[in-house]
Amino acid sequence: MIEVFKTNVQEMEQSKMIVGKLLEHFPNSIINFDLEDCDKILRIHAVSIPNNKIIELLNSYGFHCEALP
Numbered sequence: 001m002i003e004v005f006k007t008n009v010q011e012m013e014q015s016k017m018i019v020g021k022l023l024e025h026f027p028n029s030i031i032n033f034d035l036e037d038c039d040k041i042l043r044i045h046a047v048s049i050p051n052n053k054i055i056e057l058l059n060s061y062g063f064h065c066e067a068l069p
Contacts, residue, residue, distance in 0.1 A: 003049045006039040008064040018042075022057065039068070 009015050014031040022031050022044070029046035042065065044054065051067045058065035 001047065002043060002045045002051055003051060003054070004068045005042040005044075005051075005054060005058075006064075006066050006068055007033075007058060009033060009035065009040050009042070009058075011035075014063075018058065018061065018063070021061070022054070025053070025057065041068075046049050 009018060010036075012035065015035060019031045019033070021031065023058040026044070026046055029044055029049075031042070031044050032044070042054075044052075055065045055067070
């Protein structure tokens with residue numbers, strides 16, 4: 001399963017920190033950002049992806065995050 005999220009993450013350092021934190025919660029996932037995309041895309045490839053938990057985690061670090069259809 002792959003989920004795609006729109007974020008307001010701007011910098012590579014921010015994305016690396018977030019990927020690290022997300023991997024702590026979802027260790028068997030493949031997680032990456034596409035900061036070149038206008039929506040600053042966060043992609044998560046995992047067996048199960050709790051969208052609300054992903055959004056809550058990014059919000060807790062001060063970032064906007066919303067699931068894309």
